[in-house]
Amino acid sequence: MLIIGSHVGFKKDSQLLGSLKEALSYGANTFMFYTGAPQNTNRYPIMDGLTLEAMTLMKEKGFDYSKVVVHAPYIINLANDKDPDKFMFSVRFLQEELERCSLLGIHKLVLHPGSHVGLGVDAAISNIAKGLNMILGTYDVCILLETMAGKGTEVGCTIEEIKRIIDLVDDKEHIGVCLDTCHLNDAGYDMRDFDSFLDDFDRLIGISNIGCVHINDSKNVLGAHKDRHENIGFGTIGFDTLLSIIYNKRLLDIPKILETPYIDKEYAPYKYEIKMIRDKVFNPNLLNDIKEQKEL
Numbered sequence: 001m002l003i004i005g006s007h008v009g010f011k012k013d014s015q016l017l018g019s020l021k022e023a024l025s026y027g028a029n030t031f032m033f034y035t036g037a038p039q040n041t042n043r044y045p046i047m048d049g050l051t052l053e054a055m056t057l058m059k060e061k062g063f064d065y066s067k068v069v070v071h072a073p074y075i076i077n078l079a080n081d082k083d084p085d086k087f088m089f090s091v092r093f094l095q096e097e098l099e100r101c102s103l104l105g106i107h108k109l110v111l112h113p114g115s116h117v118g119l120g121v122d123a124a125i126s127n128i129a130k131g132l133n134m135i136l137g138t139y140d141v142c143i144l145l146e147t148m149a150g151k152g153t154e155v156g157c158t159i160e161e162i163k164r165i166i167d168l169v170d171d172k173e174h175i176g177v178c179l180d181t182c183h184l185n186d187a188g189y190d191m192r193d194f195d196s197f198l199d200d201f202d203r204l205i206g207i208s209n210i211g212c213v214h215i216n217d218s219k220n221v222l223g224a225h226k227d228r229h230e231n232i233g234f235g236t237i238g239f240d241t242l243l244s245i246i247y248n249k250r251l252l253d254i255p256k257i258l259e260t261p262y263i264d265k266e267y268a269p270y271k272y273e274i275k276m277i278r279d280k281v282f283n284p285n286l287l288n289d290i291k292e293q294k295e296l
């Protein structure tokens with residue numbers, strides 16, 4: 001079954017229940033959220049009452065709880081340990097994220113591997129593994145390392161780099177990968193023949209380690225190392241290639257999450273993009289249609 005959703009909010013007063021309701025309004029059957037603002041580490045306590053209500057509603061609506069995803073904030077950087085206090089802050093915050101996931105009953109936590117900021121890739125890879133080894137397995141939550149675009153000094157923009165991190169992680173049960181189609185494109189992976197990409201991935205890391213796929217089109221050309229997401233079908237990857245990834249038989253049970261931009265920074269596109277994906281028909285006027293419907 002197609003498991004598709006988008007990035008949704010997580011608000012102090014409605015928490016998981018609010019996130020679920022937003023996902024339902026998009027016609028999704030899964031979703032991803034940050035436990036607070038992605039750019040900062042201000043977090044509030046999880047309210048079990050709301051979590052319980054959300055779980056009941058999910059059962060009713062046929063959501064598979066194990067496919068819901070949390071994204072760790074960008075400010076966590078395990079790649080650089082030059083300042084030991086900063087490094088340990090990242091480790092501790094990530095551990096708290098694991099705890100929050102566990103309280104919310106969520107088993108997938110997506111993490112950007114980090115930026116080496118001058119230390120070099122080799123040191124960065126061993127730092128990331130060192131940080132992960134301090135906390136993995138303390139909760140039954142799997143950390144999914146996201147493939148990156150290679151902007152700045154980002155680590156994890158090749159499958160080989162992701163593999164090197166995983167090889168150094170002790171707890172193999174709680175480590176996996178999140179593919180991001182925009183990032184793969186910007187890193188230089190041509191996905192027009194997605195099956196041969198998957199063959200390579202399977203040989204190196206193993207397809208069973210893919211826990212999530214971020215579905216985004218890209219504003220930039222193959223190998224641009226930019227990381228700017230575009231709405232589905234409106235970028236350089238294109239609708240047909242994205243569909244071939246979304247409906248790939250080998251990734252059927254893996255949650256697909258849209259992180260495409262809002263229209264005019266105001267209107268969420270997800271309900272319309274999800275419908276277009278389910279219908280398998282590209283609407284070249286989608287962005288205008290959304291604006292018009294919202295402005296009525």
Ligand code: FE
Pocket residue numbers: 071110112146
């Ligand atoms: Fe991400």
Ligand code: FE
Pocket residue numbers: 146180214259
């Ligand atoms: Fe992503």
Ligand code: ZN
Pocket residue numbers: 180182183227228229
């Ligand atoms: Zn991105």
